[in-house]
Amino acid sequence: NIYLGGYTSMSKGSFKLDDSVSQEARFAVYYYEVSHVGNTIQLTSPSGKIMSDITMQGEDGDASIIFVNIPSAERGVWQYKVENRADSHQSIQIQVTASKSKTREMNLKIWTSSSTAFINASDLVHPNIVYAELKDSSLPVLNARVVAKLE
Secondary structure (H helix, E strand, O other): OEEEOOOOOEEEEEEEEOOOEEEEEEEEEEOOOHHHEEEEEEEEOOOOOEEOOHHHEEEEOOOOEEEEEEOOOOOEEEEEEEEEOOOOOOEEEEEEEEEEOOOOOEEEEEEEOOOOOOOOOOOOOOOOOEEEEEEEOOEEOOOOOOOOOOO
């Protein structure tokens, strides 16, 4: 999720961890300047346990990221709050990552409507369509939300 600065001092949201991912998760805040992220990064587990100790955070200034590793993460919906000090022309971005579960086989197949390896994204006459197919073992995952970042 991307949160523009200058609108609210606290960016809030949620994310879900289920059996398709491992129990090792990482919550990350990407920023333009470290001063855009305040002192508050709070995670609330599905059972209500609050993680907000600043010592749990790591930072990679070269990559402009503050992260919180969540070992043995509970399954279910997590809530988060991040203090957003970004200016109105800047933003912070929230990302949650986890590797796939070793007990479940999730497969994502992606392809385009292009018959060639080269895709001209600025060709408005022949637009390309990006397709995605997500399967849990051999069964299709219905109503999956697949987000692609095309560059």
